Amino acid sequence: MDNFEYRNGQLCCEDVALAGVAEEFGTPTYVYSRDALERAYLAYADALEGHKSLVCYAVKANSNLAVLNVLARLGAGFDIVSVGELERVLRAGGDAAKIVFSGVGKQPHEIQRALEVGIRCFNIESEAELERVNEVAGSEGKVAAISFRVNPDVDAGTHPYISTGLKENKFGIDIDDAVRIYSRAADMDHVDVVGMDCHIGSQLTEVDPFLDALDRVLMLVDKIAEQGIKIKHLDLGGGLGVCYTDEVPPTPQEYIAEVLKKVEGRDLELIFEPGRSIAANAGVMLTRVEFLKCTGEKNFAIIDGAMNDLIRPSLYSAYQEIVPVMLRETGEEQQWDLVGPVCETGDFLGKDRSLNLEAGDLLAVCSAGAYGFVMASNYNSRGRPAEVMIDDNKSYLIRKRESLADLVKGEQLLPKDR
Numbered sequence: 001m002d003n004f005e006y007r008n009g010q011l012c013c014e015d016v017a018l019a020g021v022a023e024e025f026g027t028p029t030y031v032y033s034r035d036a037l038e039r040a041y042l043a044y045a046d047a048l049e050g051h052k053s054l055v056c057y058a059v060k061a062n063s064n065l066a067v068l069n070v071l072a073r074l075g076a077g078f079d080i081v082s083v084g085e086l087e088r089v090l091r092a093g094g095d096a097a098k099i100v101f102s103g104v105g106k107q108p109h110e111i112q113r114a115l116e117v118g119i120r121c122f123n124i125e126s127e128a129e130l131e132r133v134n135e136v137a138g139s140e141g142k143v144a145a146i147s148f149r150v151n152p153d154v155d156a157g158t159h160p161y162i163s164t165g166l167k168e169n170k171f172g173i174d175i176d177d178a179v180r181i182y183s184r185a186a187d188m189d190h191v192d193v194v195g196m197d198c199h200i201g202s203q204l205t206e207v208d209p210f211l212d213a214l215d216r217v218l219m220l221v222d223k224i225a226e227q228g229i230k231i232k233h234l235d236l237g238g239g240l241g242v243c244y245t246d247e248v249p250p251t252p253q254e255y256i257a258e259v260l261k262k263v264e265g266r267d268l269e270l271i272f273e274p275g276r277s278i279a280a281n282a283g284v285m286l287t288r289v290e291f292l293k294c295t296g297e298k299n300f301a302i303i304d305g306a307m308n309d310l311i312r313p314s315l316y317s318a319y320q321e322i323v324p325v326m327l328r329e330t331g332e333e334q335q336w337d338l339v340g341p342v343c344e345t346g347d348f349l350g351k352d353r354s355l356n357l358e359a360g361d362l363l364a365v366c367s368a369g370a371y372g373f374v375m376a377s378n379y380n381s382r383g384r385p386a387e388v389m390i391d392d393n394k395s396y397l398i399r400k401r402e403s404l405a406d407l408v409k410g411e412q413l414l415p416k417d418r
């Protein structure tokens with residue numbers, strides 16, 4: 001975790017004690033460190049210094065406007081997958097000319113809006129999508145800059161739900177079909193072929209799968225060049241893993257150094273789309289223990305945070321550290337399952353954790369800055385948590401907790417005579 005540490009037994013972010021944040025804003029609450037976000041972004045930007053490049057933060061990882069704004073101010077580009085993410089980036093002050101648009105199912109109105117604001121590139125994932133982009137651009141009297149997401153068929157060695165670069169996955173065009181599709185696109189009037197992209201999965205902890213994919217993609221760049229189609233940029237997607245427990249993924253510097261070796265001598269701008277590796281360890285989720293319930297079989301700590309607030313443990317059996325916000329000097333650690341109030345057996349944030357707990361204790365779920373709040377839902381009619389940013393030793397509320405009024409907004413009863 002970056003920027004979160006104990007001081008005098010209290011978990012702090014900079015000089016801010018997280019117990020105070022919980023007191024002021026309630027729980028569950030996500031807390032992000034601006035400094036940690038900035039440093040994680042700059043690790044990419046600095047490693048690419050001197051090379052034509054763009055770091056497009058993957059908005060899906062954490063799309064809070066304040067988070068996007070912090071990155072936009074550093075000159076980040078953005079990788080989006082919907083018009084909703086596009087509008088968020090624009091509202092946060094992001095530059096449309098630095099946006100790449102990924103995703104397998106772009107709708108005509110989304111393409112239209114992206115053309116209107118002048119995004120940098122559409123990352124196209126199928127031939128049907130190519131036809132759609134060409135058609136929409138034509139009807140707008142525009143030419144869309146495009147790249148094809150190539151599926152290089154490599155095993156990213158990650159959880160099957162977040163692996164994307166195998167033939168059996170829904171993503172990208174088949175690498176064996178790519179020359180034909182590129183040639184077809186080159187003959188179309190309303191698209192301009194500028195790039196090639198690939199993204200093989202998320203939470204990769206080794207550099208080799210990235211490099212295997214890169215080798216395959218570079219071979220394709222050369223094959224396409226033989227057809228007279230010049231690729232200006234290569235977008236290697238995101239996917240670099242972070243440390244949740246004891247993983248030791250390559251740093252952005254290490255990863256990028258390997259990539260630069262492989263592309264040396266080529267006139268190729270590089271784009272990266274990191275999400276998790278920028279945001280995950282810049283955030284925690286605070287939650288409070290409501291009750292302790294010890295059955296003959298198990299010790300349960302019932303907490304006020306649940307699967308609707310942070311779904312990664314339930315969805316992928318993902319492990320995130322859970323630590324006390326205030327260290328206790330007396331008492332002993334026991335094994336606890338940390339479970340939420342949602343009516344599902346799968347509603348847990350951690351299992352068999354050694355903690356010294358009492359009812360009322362505050363806990364921090366670590367590495368929650370990416371794929372945390374963005375995947376929260378209103379299941380069980382629970383309002384989504386608040387979000388807070390720590391910036392220069394102060395806390396700022398960057399999103400209010402959802403209220404009952406927010407929860408029923410837009411719904412209506414049938415007319416009385418029905």
Ligand SMILES: Cc1ncc(COP(=O)(O)O)c(C=O)c1O
Pocket residue numbers: 058061079102103164199201202203237238239240273274275276277
């Ligand atoms: C196309 C694309 N780019 C970037 C990302 C961000 O990935 P990560 O958060 O693993 O860096 C994803 C999500 O996996 C993605 O699908």
Ligand SMILES: N[C@@H](CCCC[NH3+])C(=O)O
Pocket residue numbers: 060162202203312370371
């Ligand atoms: N949401 C996933 C990652 C998905 C990556 C998006 N393509 C996670 O929490 O690990």
